[in-house]
Amino acid sequence: MNVETSVRVEDKLFYNRYLVDVGRPHIKVRAHTKPSPQLLALLKVCPARCYELNDKGQVEVTVDGCIECGTCRVIGEPTGDIEWSYPRGGYGVLFKFG
Amino acid sequence: MIEEKFDAIVVGAGMSGNAAALTMAKRGMKVLQLERGEYAGSKNVQGAILYADMLEKLIPDFRDDAPLERHLVEQRFWMMDDRSHFGVHYRSEDFNEERPNRYTIIRAQFDKWFSSKVREAGATVLCETTVTELARDAHGKVIGVRTDRRDGEIHADVVVLAEGVNGLLGTHARLRERPKPDKVALAVKEMHFLPRETIEAHFNLKGDEGVVVEAAGTISRGMTGMGFIYANKECISIGIGCIVADFQRTGETPYGLLDRFKRHPSVAPLIEGSEVKEYSAHLIPEGGYKAIPQLYGDGWVVVGDAAQLNNAIHREGSNLAMTSGRIAAEAIVQVKSRRQPMTAANLSVYKKMLDDSFVIKDLKKHRDMPMLMHTNSQNFFLTYPQLVSRAMQNYVRVDGTPKAEKEKVTLRSFVNARSWTGLFGDAFRLARAWR
Numbered sequence: 001m002n003v004e005t006s007v008r009v010e011d012k013l014f015y016n017r018y019l020v021d022v023g024r025p026h027i028k029v030r031a032h033t034k035p036s037p038q039l040l041a042l043l044k045v046c047p048a049r050c051y052e053l054n055d056k057g058q059v060e061v062t063v064d065g066c067i068e069c070g071t072c073r074v075i076g077e078p079t080g081d082i083e084w085s086y087p088r089g090g091y092g093v094l095f096k097f098g
Numbered sequence: 099m100i101e102e103k104f105d106a107i108v109v110g111a112g113m114s115g116n117a118a119a120l121t122m123a124k125r126g127m128k129v130l131q132l133e134r135g136e137y138a139g140s141k142n143v144q145g146a147i148l149y150a151d152m153l154e155k156l157i158p159d160f161r162d163d164a165p166l167e168r169h170l171v172e173q174r175f176w177m178m179d180d181r182s183h184f185g186v187h188y189r190s191e192d193f194n195e196e197r198p199n200r201y202t203i204i205r206a207q208f209d210k211w212f213s214s215k216v217r218e219a220g221a222t223v224l225c226e227t228t229v230t231e232l233a234r235d236a237h238g239k240v241i242g243v244r245t246d247r248r249d250g251e252i253h254a255d256v257v258v259l260a261e262g263v264n265g266l267l268g269t270h271a272r273l274r275e276r277p278k279p280d281k282v283a284l285a286v287k288e289m290h291f292l293p294r295e296t297i298e299a300h301f302n303l304k305g306d307e308g309v310v311v312e313a314a315g316t317i318s319r320g321m322t323g324m325g326f327i328y329a330n331k332e333c334i335s336i337g338i339g340c341i342v343a344d345f346q347r348t349g350e351t352p353y354g355l356l357d358r359f360k361r362h363p364s365v366a367p368l369i370e371g372s373e374v375k376e377y378s379a380h381l382i383p384e385g386g387y388k389a390i391p392q393l394y395g396d397g398w399v400v401v402g403d404a405a406q407l408n409n410a411i412h413r414e415g416s417n418l419a420m421t422s423g424r425i426a427a428e429a430i431v432q433v434k435s436r437r438q439p440m441t442a443a444n445l446s447v448y449k450k451m452l453d454d455s456f457v458i459k460d461l462k463k464h465r466d467m468p469m470l471m472h473t474n475s476q477n478f479f480l481t482y483p484q485l486v487s488r489a490m491q492n493y494v495r496v497d498g499t500p501k502a503e504k505e506k507v508t509l510r511s512f513v514n515a516r517s518w519t520g521l522f523g524d525a526f527r528l529a530r531a532w533r
């Protein structure tokens with residue numbers, strides 16, 4: 001089995017503290033039928049594995065575990081694939097150590 | 099709407115923002131600092147090494163009450179292949195000095211302390227407030243900010259953009275470009291907790307002595323990147339970072355890399371038995387001198403990571419951030435004391451002062467390194483570490499082969515992998531970029 005699939009990111013996110021701003025996701029994926037190479041790259045590069053393929057083969061984002069690193073912004077914003085902003089003040093990830 | 103007008107608004111309470119806000123408040127300016135986190139530091143991630151000299155210039159007696167972890171007495175550099183590492187260690191008793199030069203810190207805790215100093219100096223600090231936009235007048239001059247609180251615009255003579263590497267405001271306002279995938283690294287990091295004595299035994303330390311390990315080689319799987327292990331009092335920071343464009347190209351996952359790094363036979367014993375308490379990620383500006391944007395304009399200056407002021411070769415960032423924040427603030431104080439308006443022409447003194455500091459001088463010295471490392475990542479991060487490791491093993495293993503024969507094998511392995519031209523070319527390019 002390759003290493004990547006053996007790492008459970010969900011377990012890692014469990015260590016962190018979050019204040020989720022329910023119903024106000026700070027990242028949005030543009031509607032698409034076939035994902036661009038940039039969107040597909042996000043499936044792997046997002047350190048919190050927020051991006052997933054749905055059963056129609058489209059890329060979806062769930063921001064609850066987002067660590068606000070900005071990597072998907074750097075890759076996906078120039079192509080218009082995603083819209084990225086910061087969560088409202090006080091919401092999102094809250095590092096105790098950082 | 100906050101009716102009062104401020105002398106300066108600082109966006110961000112990280113290293114650069116705190117340095118700027120503190121310097122201006124101490125000089126009697128009316129400063130408002132806005133931070134989107136619940137408290138200063140709650141959004142920030144670092145290794146982290148604190149360089150005392152740059153903080154001393156801001157808070158001379160910081161050692162009295164800053165949350166410092168360990169002062170560094172040893173630095174290790176490891177070149178790794180999958181099973182071994184070849185290391186250079188520098189350790190000196192001289193670092194057990196009265197005013198140590200470098201410390202490890204925990205950013206969230208450090209920033210909270212730094213922020214308390216900013217408040218004490220008289221600045222108004224508002225957390226849980228995301229700045230959403232810069233406000234400009236009809237001529238395009240920046241005159242304040244808008245936030246996600248319902249208080250409309252807040253006005254100031256000058257806005258200090260200390261918003262960090264992923265600065266949205268500056269890019270949205272077209273003051274600078276968004277960081278490009280080949281100019282930023284993504285680092286992932288975990289905090290591993292262990293009893294103090296265990297950490298001291300694992301790293302050969304006593305008391306508050308500390309050590310850092312910087313590691314490169316096959317751990318980054320041919321991508322431009324480095325791993326790091328920093329000993330704190332009761333925990334170990336461990337992480338790895340690579341250029342975002344490389345992640346994109348290879349399809350490697352950041353957590354996969356970190357996991358492999360943690361399981362490397364040279365690393366695993368250091369964190370054995372630990373309890374993980376946090377998993378974080380952050381970008382690091384890696385573009386160097388050539389990526390520095392316009393640093394000032396009508397009513398604004400930009401400092402720290404937002405201005406790409408980060409020395410990736412030497413793993414220094416927070417000290418450049420603190421220094422640029424302080425210098426920008428001093429420049430603003432100068433303009434104000436002359437009762438001049440905060441125009442681009444008047445604020446250009448910031449750039450002049452920064453050019454004269456180590457910040458720009460160091461970045462300029464290494465201006466060709468980022469490109470060299472990036473275009474040669476396979477050689478520097480895969481081929482050479484493997485070759486060096488094999489050469490070392492060949493050298494230390496005693497098996498009756500005559501030494502001359504061993505040396506020939508080593509030389510041949512280098513030439514076969516890179517050819518004479520390749521080897522000389524790499525050495526030459528490296529020397530020239532380092533110059």
Ligand SMILES: Cc1cc2nc3c(=O)[nH]c(=O)nc-3n(C[C@H](O)[C@H](O)[C@H](O)COP(=O)(O)OP(=O)(O)OC[C@H]3O[C@@H](n4cnc5c(N)ncnc54)[C@H](O)[C@@H]3O)c2cc1C
Nearest residue numbers: 110112113114134141145147229262380402403415416419
């Ligand atoms: C893994 C890692 C290891 C590192 N190790 C080291 C090291 O050992 N030594 C070293 O010197 N440097 C190190 N660095 C670099 C160092 O962390 C940075 O250079 C430094 O933090 C930059 O300071 P800054 O003030 O520019 O940005 P930051 O410290 O990132 O601060 C930016 C602040 O602005 C806030 N903000 C952003 N946008 C808004 C907004 N719109 N409204 C309100 N607030 C906002 C953020 O919440 C944040 O608090 C490391 C970096 C990383 C990622």
Ligand code: SF4
Nearest residue numbers: 046066067069070072
């Ligand atoms: S900001 Fe970072 S953690 Fe959040 S979704 Fe984007 S890549 Fe993932």
